[in-house]
Amino acid sequence: MMRRFAGYERRALIAGVFFIAMGVLFLLDQLDVIRLRAAYFIPIVLIVLGAAILIGARRPARR
């Protein structure tokens, strides 16, 4: 489905999914359903960012 439309922006798609996930986590934290602590939260963000960069590096940069 994703490849049906010519020229989709993969970076926007990854950023969108990331923002949705973070928004849900922050919402649950503010509603006291879960508790985000800096000691857990910041390493997870670093891991996700690193993984995103590595996945992005698999494709050659477009000119």
Add this chain to the structure above:
Amino acid sequence: MAETSAPVPPPPGSPPGSSGPPPKSASGPPPTRPRWISRLPLGRIVLGGLLILGGLLWLLDAVNVINVSAGVVLPAALILVGLVLVAASFTGRRHGLLIVVGIVLTITLAFASSFDIRLQGGVGQRVERPNAIGGAATYRLSVGQLTIDLRHTTWSGGATVTASVGIGQLVIQVPSDVALVVRGRAGAGDVTVLGVNESGLDVDQRIAPTGLVPNQRGTLSLDLSVGLGQIQVTR
């Protein structure tokens, strides 16, 4: 050149008014979005819409029409930005402004969560002087100064007061003749309970009991928290 500009005659049996060859099968080239969708300035539309919506909610909260918590509105805005980005990714254009808005919201909310800042209960300076407490009472403020004066408050058989300030100062004034159990937490800042001070990151001060024998009013329990700022409990 002549091949591309020459009109293609409609095939025999096609309805009048139609022109060109019939569409090819699904194995042909991928369809593209209409040009007007690709040209929509989505970043500006979403940013403008969020600012208008945020302003409206804030205004309605200020005049006490509705009760809005920034702790819900900001994550909801981040989810909305994400959904628009996912939808917009299929237009094939870059949406730098939307990504910047998402990053700013993410950093703000990460900061709030890291220091346990509860963004609930409005903004400003508030003084509460309850006449009576029926067992338990809760007070919240997002940003500002919250003063709770319990010196003339009545209750019987003990009471629990829970209060939180996201960023700012929380001041509690308690009667001099009541036994106290206090828990004061600060993500980053300063907690002073009856002259005993602790400061730094992740402060968690517990004071119980205060030495006074509980009278007919029982014990007053205070559960206090501030994300960034100060807690002061005085008699």
